Amino acid sequence: xxxxxxxxxxxxxxxxxxxxxxxxxxxxxxDYYLFWYKQPPSRQMILVIRQxxxxxxxxxxxxxxxxxxKAAKSFSLKISDSQLGDAAMYFCSYMEYGNKLVFGxxxxxxxxx
Amino acid sequence: xxxxxxxxxxxxxxxxxxATLRCSPISGHTSVYWYQQALGLGLQFLLWYDEGEERNRxxxxxxxxxxxxxxxxxxLNVNALELEDSAxxxxxxxxxxxxxxxxxxYFGEGSWLTVV
Numbered sequence: 237x238x239x240x241x242x243x244x245x246x247x248x249x250x251x252x253x254x255x256x257x258x259x260x261x262x263x264x265x266x267d268y269y270l271f272w273y274k275q276p277p278s279r280q281m282i283l284v285i286r287q288x289x290x291x292x293x294x295x296x297x298x299x300x301x302x303x304x305x306k307a308a309k310s311f312s313l314k315i316s317d318s319q320l321g322d323a324a325m326y327f328c329s330y331m332e333y334g335n336k337l338v339f340g341x342x343x344x345x346x347x348x349x
Numbered sequence: 350x351x352x353x354x355x356x357x358x359x360x361x362x363x364x365x366x367x368a369t370l371r372c373s374p375i376s377g378h379t380s381v382y383w384y385q386q387a388l389g390l391g392l393q394f395l396l397w398y399d400e401g402e403e404r405n406r407x408x409x410x411x412x413x414x415x416x417x418x419x420x421x422x423x424x425l426n427v428n429a430l431e432l433e434d435s436a437x438x439x440x441x442x443x444x445x446x447x448x449x450x451x452x453x454x455y456f457g458e459g460s461w462l463t464v465v
Contacts, residue, residue, distance in 0.1 A: 271453075279458060280457065331454075335382070335397050336397070338394070
């Protein structure tokens, strides 16, 4: 079974600074999809960014970008110009056949003003 | 446009009882998913329904079941409740799935189930 590992249980960043959240995954597939979701205190999972494995170009969404290293099976999330509203739990996930999302354990991001 | 909606927000049940959670997908979405987020266990995939049929199932016992109605809304039923079933149950939806399309899955705010 595929696994997703987030090695940073908790991270802190100063407002307006940049932070990178790490994620590695294990798969033998060549075609798959990766996602980052954020879960604020409201508990709703909100999509941050999506990456298609067959695309070499790293996905970006405004202040959020990823560093996708397929060979290393690494999928890190970079948040630029951090804002107080970015404080949340961030989950890295891998979509396997059967439309099943496999999630990492999550990283709590704290933003300091 | 309304997102994924779930009810009830909170539910308290006694061990051995049955719980029913409901979900309405985003308009136009035909696939509905259920996930369990329990303390210490993280997010785990429960079920996927598409066009009224169960398409995939996670590693949960048969007392976790559900269905999808013709209007694409869905119910999750948990029978013979156990204390460890206490968790946040998240429903999600996506556009029609063609094999393995990687369609983005959108989540609701969840239903808290507490078993006492």
